[in-house]
Amino acid sequence: MRKSKRRTGVDEALLAKCRPGWSLPGEFYRDEQIYHFDVERVWRSGWLFAGHSCEIPNPGDYFTLEVDADPLVVVRAEQGVVRALNNVCRHRGSIICTAASGNAARLVCPYHQWAYGLDGKLIACRGMQADLDKSQLGLHALPVEEVGGLIFVSLAPKPPPFAPARETLAPLLKPQGFNRAKVARAVDYLVGANWKLVWENNRECYHCKLNHPQYIKANFDHYNADDATARVREQVSTAVARSEKKWVAAGLAPTHRQTGMSVFPDAGNNIWFSANRTPLVDGWVTESMDGRPVAPIMGEYKEPGVGTLRVRALPNFWNHSSCDHGVSTRLLPAGPRQTAVRVYWLVDEQAVEGRDYELARLMPFWQLTSEQDWQICERQQKGVNSSAYGPGPYSTFKEYNVESFVRWYLRRMRNS
């Protein structure tokens, strides 16, 4: 039965086939059983990005999400504390909050009106016997952390410490002001690819040149040690030097200094989060189609030339932010060959649609880039499903981060 299978580990023979520097054997990208290991060892063991603080500004505000088959509700409780709870009634298992988001003084199950406090405690269950021990029937509260306007939750009973992530991310996130932001729009995708393929795609810009025409106009990261000409290298270091001076003056944290993507994840040290600030191409002050601002300046920024802030957190989050807007991407696993993705566009909380920004100008840069990537991943899934697929070699120049991701992943598969 499924349960017992889950307790065993990935087949040793299959792990032995994983060749350093090469992509994973096909089973990892398509099999039901490996997917269940992924859910247990990756998705139910570390920290997951759930949403933004600004989505639930007031006590009682909540949003819901599903991690594989696990429905969660994230709610702002009393004193502004954020809580994450299993969105499953302890009585007979109904979903409690049925909307994507809302506001509630108590979480009341629509089936028999069992009512829970925003901390998960069972407050009322009219109709039940008097001797019922309510204290044993609360909603399980999951570990939850907020940093710089991002909310992380964990399905692990004892998650790894969050402090190192906070230390790294807090100072870099602070000036972006996600705490004083609002979600201008979010778009949901059901991408027909294993979540690891989506990550591998994210971890290299080798594919950018032909697949992301708008992206490469604004950014440097498709250039790498092997193919950046002297002129490009010069361009990059000038941009970096100029920017860095300005940023330090403005109190902004230092930056990524080379061509190529910044190194992440750090599989050897088991680091699942990172952030850096890097310049945009001259003439681009934001990641928009023409490089011109698409919304009012956000956060603590005084002027537009702040380059781009990039944040990533395994297994399910990345964010690219410019002076005027930020774009978050959240992954949730939805089967061995499917990933539920939400892309959020954030602007200053005071910005008014129509007056201060237009979705038609705000969204295309990342909507195009994202949808181009989903198509790439779906084509790859189709090939990886084939009996003809076998692991291929990663570029040491351009796919070092993909290789790190695979190492980070296999460590989880091997250890637990």
Add this chain to the structure above:
Amino acid sequence: MRKSKRRTGVDEALLAKCRPGWSLPGEFYRDEQIYHFDVERVWRSGWLFAGHSCEIPNPGDYFTLEVDADPLVVVRAEQGVVRALNNVCRHRGSIICTAASGNAARLVCPYHQWAYGLDGKLIACRGMQADLDKSQLGLHALPVEEVGGLIFVSLAPKPPPFAPARETLAPLLKPQGFNRAKVARAVDYLVGANWKLVWENNRECYHCKLNHPQYIKANFDHYNADDATARVREQVSTAVARSEKKWVAAGLAPTHRQTGMSVFPDAGNNIWFSANRTPLVDGWVTESMDGRPVAPIMGEYKEPGVGTLRVRALPNFWNHSSCDHGVSTRLLPAGPRQTAVRVYWLVDEQAVEGRDYELARLMPFWQLTSEQDWQICERQQKGVNSSAYGPGPYSTFKEYNVESFVRWYLRRMRNS
């Protein structure tokens, strides 16, 4: 392979986790393997409601249905006898009757025209060798029983005796006149929930107050020992006393006398059927939106004040009937997380749509109530799929019948 798995029983460790008075472990509501046990031990072992006598009034009339993957045809044969046959050709396995209902002198397979009598005997198979033993190639006739206009079939080689059900149901069903009825309309639903969740929902009215606003106006059964005020109890006993006197005078069988739902199933005595007559709220002569009649009086009733007749038969039938119409609900299993449900509205066979009744007045009371319940069950399925789901306690006041249902079910899982 699947076949051999089916022969084994439910894991003992899982059965040991079933706690009396608490809902079942999640596996029972979602796993493929448990579903196969359910099909074998519940759906292929007892009696199933197939349809109404009045759907096939004349010789040759038939209707088809599917129990999990088993297609059946129920046909009125010679001398008015009802027969149930596997709707699968003995030649190469094609479905024989391809329509939902019809009339046929013989059952002729559309593939190669093998022709079967209405008793299942192979009559003709032109094109086959002369020495073929036709007597060995008939359609297997399933046990079938008719009572009060309801047709029950069994997929078991040796089903339990039907006589006890007949004894109980016949006198109560007789005045309703389903033998002289017609189906005014039937609606099919594919409900995204395990069949047991659909039953558990049916076996309590704890959920009625907020979920079924129209239902509770007409009925008393959402009141229970714990929450019926003195005034409500008074109301109920007045209604019961007044009704009972009248009903006995009119030759109607006695009634359910308390607040709360009548007790069913009787798991201890293994009773899978029941029926009772109970009063409606004052002012309601039928289960319609406003309590006023929606069709001509049915059956042997002389006047409207006959309350409501309720019939149930595990694992797949319930019926609520008023003086002027009856509503049957038939469940058929369609996977671990899906149930095919048909709801039928029956009126007197002489009633003419447009003249004697309007669907827009006949249907809403039970269409709303049913669809509210399907939504509840689908929300519950979603939560029960979660790793966070665990069994919860039943209310001893309000969910005694759910607890009985679970006991009835587990007896089947343990014994066979």
Add this chain to the structure above:
Amino acid sequence: MRKSKRRTGVDEALLAKCRPGWSLPGEFYRDEQIYHFDVERVWRSGWLFAGHSCEIPNPGDYFTLEVDADPLVVVRAEQGVVRALNNVCRHRGSIICTAASGNAARLVCPYHQWAYGLDGKLIACRGMQADLDKSQLGLHALPVEEVGGLIFVSLAPKPPPFAPARETLAPLLKPQGFNRAKVARAVDYLVGANWKLVWENNRECYHCKLNHPQYIKANFDHYNADDATARVREQVSTAVARSEKKWVAAGLAPTHRQTGMSVFPDAGNNIWFSANRTPLVDGWVTESMDGRPVAPIMGEYKEPGVGTLRVRALPNFWNHSSCDHGVSTRLLPAGPRQTAVRVYWLVDEQAVEGRDYELARLMPFWQLTSEQDWQICERQQKGVNSSAYGPGPYSTFKEYNVESFVRWYLRRMRNS
């Protein structure tokens, strides 16, 4: 895990239940595991029809197809040679050619632009380390053969010799001129039935009389030894005699001479291909709705009276050709209960739609016949899924070819 299951064979107990002259036990038509054996032992072991030479007339022309989960590309390379390659990039597994057909000088992966020659050799992979051994990273070239305008490929490392098929098919196909043809139209179907049910349907005309009213007007093959009257037998032999004389004079290969379908496959001798020429009913010069020509004469034919040419190749091809057009049917497995079918209508390459032929006259005969058969197969699948299904006897007069097909199939299941 799936992989290891695949290596084992079909359960001996199940094979023992296969009774000569009777249809297969239900597991063969519905189970996931048997389907995987089918893919390995049938679909990845012999020769498969991929498409027509005329679909890729020029160097660089290609079309794609999928055999179960294996994406292939068939391309006309230099010097007009046809090659078949796995359509899966050796880098990270993306599909390379994403269109159904096209023209390309090189096969370039859309993900990172790895470029392969039309022979599969890896030519360029800009961005990869210099020491990468490109010679080890080409696309695997599959065995491919062309005969009479038909392209066959094999997924087997060492396929059976193709020469016997060429010897039989080449002379019969030559006059039809598929090398100088074009596909006027192709229609794709996803048929809800196991591929073996689709073949079994094809291998008998016992079902034709009532299911294919247009087909039986033009053909003799629904008559068999048992039911052809003296008058029919007379008609057939007159038609055969008259035709044969004419055909031999015209240099056409001899013909099928009896009532009933020609014998195929020859399971005893393991023959998976066959072709024959047989007369049409008097007045029918082509398989069109009224028997009149629907396109210009094809190939080397001088006049219309050439009867009908029939070609079959297990496991996935049949073709019926008349003087003016040919119809090919290609099956591809798409799961235990699904088959992807493409039906192609071919006419002379010079024929111009609107001037020389109308699709509305060209297509109905075989479109109707095909769609009637898909419906039959889907009904049969529904019955075969039932626990009530069991093997039934084949007609020795009318289903000898179905029996041969089953024998041919079981030989593969038993041996390998």
